[in-house]
Amino acid sequence: MKVSLKWLNEYVEVPTDTKALCDKLDLTGTGVEGVEVLGATFDGVVVGYVETCEPHPDSDHMHVVTVNTGAGEPVQIVCGAPNIKAGIKLPVATVGAVLPGDFKIKKSKLRGVASAGMCCSRRELGLGSDHEGIWILPDDALVGTPIADYLKLTDTVLDLEITPNRPDSLSIVGLAREMGAMYRRDWKSPLDEMAAKLELVDDGADDVAVTIEDAVRCPRYSARVIRGVKVGPSPDWMVERLAAIGQRSINNIVDVTNYILFLFGQPLHAFDLNKLKGADGRAHVVIREAEDGAKFTTLDEVERALTSDMTVIATPERGPVALAGVMGGLDTEVTEETTDILLETATFEPGRTSRTSRNLGLISESSMRYERGVDDHGIEERSAAAAALIVEVAGGHVSGSIGGGVGIVDEWPSVSEEAHLTFRIPRFNAMMGANISRDFIVEILGRLGCKVEDGEDADTLAVTSPTFRPDLPREIDLYEEVLRLYGMDQIEATLPGGRGRFGTVSHEQHVKNKVNDTLRACGMNETMTYSFAEPSEIERLRLPLEGLGQAVELLNPMNAEQSVMRQSIIPGLLRSVAHNQNRGVKNIQLYEMGRVFFAHEGKKKPKEREKLAGVLAGAVRDAGWNEAPAPYDFFDGKGVLENLARELALPKVRFKALAADEAPQLQPGRAAEMLSGGTSLGWVGELHPLAVAAYDAAAPVVAFELDLEALERAARPARDYIDVPTFPAVSMDIAFVVDEDVTHERLVQCMISAGGKLLEDVRLFDVYRDENRLGAGKKSMAYALTYRAADRTLTSDEAEKAHERMVKKVCSATGAEVRG
């Protein structure tokens, strides 16, 4: 909400230090979003004196004038205004001035005659609608005076952020009251004085009826009639006030409704009375719900489809003539031909007004106020002030005959009640951590418009909050008012005492921390991608999700690419891989921990699962001066998970080959499932080249996706201690030649089970294939074995015996041959 300090100053003394004022507004809950000093736009516009005025040699309506601007030689200007003549004073825009509308004044030639400036009309300065001629200033205007100074135009306009709980602050008088409370100053409202100007004229016509069909939708609706107005330009003072707060002058009737709206926060609507009238010559205004699907054209010439949630003002003959609280209709608007006006002063239900304006994308000054709540009390006075002002600026008279001779038709089926509250001073002070005096509390609440009386005892106050403050229905709401105006900065900062409290890290959090530490130590970079997904992305990834549930569908997505919630983190990571590769970044190590979502028929809320996913592409780094890292493959991904298994002390971890139909997202033969004690934790492998290509990324991309909750369940909080060996070990090497389908895992299992207690460690150090030497379909697997006895020094004899036994068993179990 924009507020002119000059205007505000009429009702309360506004501090001259604007910076301090803004700070105080900020701290007390009225955010200042902008400060604009008006008058600056008139730089270069000064009071000038027309010394000579000759007809333009090449035009029948223009004149060539010389104007004294108070600085240097008089300037020559070509002027087209009919009322230009020598000897007058006027506003002159000199070269370099910028007029409203970003109109720059430059040196130019008009029909061959040089012109260095412009003689201005009111309208050209944005100070009126009069464009009949240049603005002739009084003779006492001092030549050379900047026009802003001469007209006392300088004003400061604040752009205020009014929180949704404060309908009262969306008006000049509300802000005057607020400022009175902020600075503990008195203020005065112009309402009574303005309303007192109302003169009712008995014109014999009682031609308006109002029916409210639903008191919830419309608690109060009043109509006044002003007859015989002349629609035309507004007086300058009103145009200036409205211009200061960014409102363009339309005509005197519309300007009055806007003026009252900004002054009192009361939206008004002026109908052309005659257009509302039916065949009987009466205007019967009905406030009712709109019919679903009905069409209605608003003032902005847009046809709108209505729903029954919306409230309309209607007449039996015309149907809707206004969207209640939001915007009037095109057909009944005030035009230059209008003579008789029906002036609506009403209140409408906040919620419906809000929905209506949002659903239609029609947010108006009026709807902004109704959706926060307009006070149903004081409508009659505000209506009187508005009607009197219309007569003042547009002539005519206010009908005293309508409403059966009372001059207003006023339906008020639902009267809002004031809230009667008990303010417990000690409780207030305890809850604020303050010691604020009773006197201060009484004063502040009083200045805010509350009625404050002594309570049952010395520690309590009986407070009545006013109907224009619907945000103060409870005691706690009053606490906030006192606190913010006392100053939050005055409250001493303390820390909660509290016994028996300790901060704890849950097992799940602990596991997540370990996962993060481990993955970082593995050189992976954590990232974050959108939780939104594209519906086809799982299919493109070729990821099988049967039985896990369907995608969670957004009813109002931002776009088609983000219309469901993700079911896997991999697509997001793949997009990041492509993003990097497209920018020349080849070495990529990314991981993300986050949720995926699965919906189920019959279930209101989806199942949220936490996943850990990672991708590796390129190599650990580019070749350096002393090493050339190998490109990433399956084993880099698996290595990360092996480290994870170690760090989380996962029991009985194994990796099982996944067949092509089990994991179509992965390249067959380079795909594995990670298990712990038989429970699947997730998968790892090289993504299928088709899946990678579907994301415009370059293969190979190694990826894994684990179920974080399964990891958390499997993770053990501590590892078991194993004695550090005290006796020397015996090392032996062995190479087995086996068929291709004999896995490393199988060989190790055989060795461990056959090796007995003495076999401590088995390490694969070579895999060798050679069709000529080993035969087709064969491979040689070479292992370094460590034999050790826990309680004595193992002799080489003992070790060799155990070794021979083990080798024999392995060979018979797997068909292996020892490579000689």
Place this chain on the structure above:
Amino acid sequence: MDASRAAQRVALSGEGINQGGTARACLSSLEMKANAKAGVFQGEMASPFLLAERPLGQVGRSIREVKVIMAITDELAQLREQTLARIAEADTSAALESVRVAVLGKAGTLTGYLRGMGKVAKEERAVVGKTVNEVRNVVEEALEARKKKLAAAEMEAAIDASAVDVTLPGRAQQMGTRHLINAITDEVSETFLGLGYTVVHGPEVETDYYNFEALNAPKDHPSRSMQDTFYVRDLSGEASSVRGESDVLLRTQTSGVQVHVMEDQKPPIYIIAPGKVYRRDVADPSHLPQFTQIEGLVIDKGISFGDLKGTLDYFCKQMFGPDRKTRFRAHYFPFTEPSAEADVSCGVCGGTGHLHDGERCRMCKGTGWLEILGCGMVDPNVLTMSGIDPEEYSGFAFGVGVERVACLKYNVPDLRMLLEGDMRFLRQF
């Protein structure tokens, strides 16, 4: 490596790994020293000088004997001088070792004399033995001195030869990085863990009740509209869901976690709840439809607004530095009363609003303050709805936008970078 070769290797763990030659040299040197100590002379092998050229047995005693002794001592003196000269000439450890072997080795010249002592006549042995031992001592000392000198020189040469350009890149393990947003979340969590808070999490897909209603949001609050909140299809089969209406949504704030915790847990409650939240904003440099919030909630007896101030003041100092100030501006949130926004003093201009050259500070737009979080005392309606008596308990709540903190701390110019996964961005933190 050829497996078969290695396969046959059997080694005793812990055995020395000396090269054959060196080992032998060491062993025989030890042997010799041991022999010398025990005073044993092995007479079977004669000195080349004594036995081959001048067999002692063939000559008589007296002058001849004296002459023989003289001749041996002369030979030894000569040997000593020659050896010392060769030692001095040896310019590598290897050359020195060959001198040692030639003189003191198993077949060394001086060893020959030692071994030949048995053949020396008894009465001559003392004199000859003494001389031989003297020579040996002198030679050994010279060898040792020379050895030390050569070793020092060789070490120095080796050191000189192995000097590197220390500005070459190190051989570092490449560490990964934490995402900026989560790094900040960790930092915040740690701060509050230290204050005795527990970290909790809630669902990202919520019902209207937990996201709005139980938080006292007015039924027609604009934030509940389809323009501002993402709604998801309700598959419950309820009548409203059949019509396509839904009260299931992506949470717009982490505040819903408050409600879950208050329902499940009795006060005292001291929690923080970090997590993703969603709002229907078009992604641009300063908006994301998905961002991160950290919610804080305290419910206990006697909690005051002063406690809220003190807690958040401590938090801001932990996050931004001990010299930063905080201020609280009254504000409005449906679920707190009174409500406030907290600002931290601007770190760029030191809270003055302008830089040293007098120019307006762009970071804080000249205000000296940066908005950092929203907070307030928990509204009694919210307590009541969660079954907590507002007359007995009070509390405060706050919500921090993590992306906002990231921007303030690191000047991230475009929030979208946080979700792109650009390695060049991620690796900076």
